[in-house]
Amino acid sequence: MIxxxxxxxxxxxxxxxxxxxxxxxxxxxxxxxxxxTPFPNAQPVNVELVAQLLLLRRLWQLSFMFALLPLLxxxxxxxxxxxxxxFGLFIGGGWAMLSRILPEQALExxxxxxxxxxxxxxxxxxxxxxxxxxxxxxxxxVTAIRCRSCRSVHLTQARPDLGRSRTDGLVGTVRLLILDGxxxxxxxxx
Numbered sequence: 317m318i319x320x321x322x323x324x325x326x327x328x329x330x331x332x333x334x335x336x337x338x339x340x341x342x343x344x345x346x347x348x349x350x351x352x353t354p355f356p357n358a359q360p361v362n363v364e365l366v367a368q369l370l371l372l373r374r375l376w377q378l379s380f381m382f383a384l385l386p387l388l389x390x391x392x393x394x395x396x397x398x399x400x401x402x403f404g405l406f407i408g409g410g411w412a413m414l415s416r417i418l419p420e421q422a423l424e425x426x427x428x429x430x431x432x433x434x435x436x437x438x439x440x441x442x443x444x445x446x447x448x449x450x451x452x453x454x455x456x457x458v459t460a461i462r463c464r465s466c467r468s469v470h471l472t473q474a475r476p477d478l479g480r481s482r483t484d485g486l487v488g489t490v491r492l493l494i495l496d497g498x499x500x501x502x503x504x505x506x
Contacts, residue, residue: 333493338375343375344480389402441470474501476498
């Protein structure tokens with residue numbers, strides 16, 4: 317009984333986290349992160365940041381296709397025989413797909429951590445003439461976008477994962493898989 321339950325849980329976790337792997341792996345390839353500051357430093361608000369956010373948005377939206385693999389594999393095996401691994405893959409893949417398709421708010425498409433409104437605000441801050449101080453240096457810190465020189469806040473939005481190589485190893489990878497690109501802090505905490 318324990319082996320059956322364990323195989324179900326492992327298959328469920330594979331079904332849940334397989335769709336999140338492209339968001340963890342693809343943006344961290346060397347050519348894609350060449351112009352970003354190293355993690356965990358604050359990222360300057362520039363063209364590279366906006367391009368990276370657009371890439372991450374596309375990856376987050378398309379990752380539901382990776383949920384089709386465990387979902388369809390589980391469904392295929394379940395049509396032939398009942399198996400806890402197939403049931404776990406089916407439930408995990410289905411849950412991952414629903415998390416990408418169902419909206420978080422009523423009457424809007426799911427945007428995830430990289431909504432077009434957020435990307436638009438970041439781009440607007442990038443293009444604006446920042447006259448908060450004599451030498452503005454606007455960067456996206458963990459909790460907000462602020463000027464590094466005068467500490468003036470331009471946007472109170474916690475920073476989602478920017479697809480930079482991390483220095484926290486396996487713990488950071490597990491955190492990325494669990495958070496699915498969302499910021500570590502919620503807006504109420506920031």
